[in-house]
Amino acid sequence: MKKHLLYLLIFPLFLCCSKDENKRNTNPFLPDYSFSIIIDPDLPLYAELKTAINPVLITSANVGVNGIFVIKISDTNFLAWEANCPNQYPSECSRMVKLNNTTAKCNCDGLEYSLLTGVGGGNYTLKPYRVEILGTTIRVYN
Template identity: 45%
Template sequence: MKKIIPLLLIALLFLSCSDNGFNNKNPYIPNYTFSVTFDLNFPAYSNLKFVSNAIYYAGPEVGPRGIYVFNTGSGYNAFDAACPNQSLSSCSTLVLDGINVICPCDDEEYSLFTGQGKLQYPLKQYRVEVNGNILRVYN
């Protein structure tokens, strides 16, 4: 009996681990591993210091369509710039429209605050880490 109790405690510890519900699986968008940093002191990224502003970044390390990074006022969101409900094609790069992005393939609109639209898949979200004026976006 004394051996079973520690094993149960260890099993309970492993079962209680969580990934904070973070799920960015989407059948239309490949799952790239990347890490990119943005220094908010640079003019190209300084708009991110202000609420409801977004930047588009299309560096080669972030995948075929790039990413959008958005200041929500309480933190930052980062989303893949590929339309989440379309296969990759010539029209599947999201276009910024204020606090939303629009997919030119189907005219579907997605919120940069929540990533939600009206179709099956929301925007593919990435993790954002803030360290002073440096943002790190990664998958």
């Protein structure tokens, strides 16, 4: 009896778990392009990243789907998000614009998203990218 009770308690845990953590973050609107960029905040182009909560939009070729937002949270914590609206296929209007230091807006549908949490309107949140601090530079990649 105890054995059956144990199985009943553990079985739901297996239903909730996924072998691939990324499946929960899969967005049908955004392709998964592989990229890596090294950012040097000492360069004038990225100097805003020296100040916390001051996002930079990077639209270099082959960086994300439609560019990326990078934001410094603290000296040891940076976040990076896809700049394409998470609920839109890539198009002329789907690159988001920075409204203020914590919010980006999609020009296609007018939805706003937090650059601190990725949460906003629509079915999908902002697509996060990995960030690695390498001395005085920052690597953003997926």
